[in-house]
Amino acid sequence: MKKILIALPLLIVIVVAIFTFIQINNTTNYQEAISLMLDEDEKVTSIEIDWRVNNEDEGYVRKSATITDENAINRILEEPSEMKLKRKSKLLPGTEYNLFLTTNKGNKGIVFGDGNAQIGDEFYKITGDNLLKEVIENEDLEWKEK
Secondary structure (H helix, E strand, O other): OHHHHHHHHHHHHHHHHHHHHHHHHOEEEHHHHHHHHOOOOOOEEEEEEEEEEEEOOOEEEEEEEEEOOHHHHHHHHHOOOOOEEEEEOOOOOOOOEEEEEEEOOEEEEEEEEOOEEEEOOEEEEEOOOOHHHHHHHHOOOOOEEO
């Protein structure tokens, strides 16, 4: 009986430690996710944003904007750097925004909406404020309906 009383708290501590370790390893931020998607020497030359918005009068409307200004590109890639993400397996986001990044090495993509995101080939749950959406909404973009 004494062995069980000693082993039970030890087992609980081990389980809590494993759970905490898994949780810590599943969390990241936007900056880390971007660095996984882009090589160090990769430069983004343009971003095309495809935005699906639900308009009460017209239903779903698709709008797009293209960004070639280096400062605006850097704001989208850098300002949301502390946006908290949790790694998920194959969790497809409800698509609100598609970002098509053109780089000197090819094309990359970011898809997000409904609190989920796909950045490159990785899937995430946005666990805090969606700072990327805030940056996009604060940009002075020329939206065109598709």
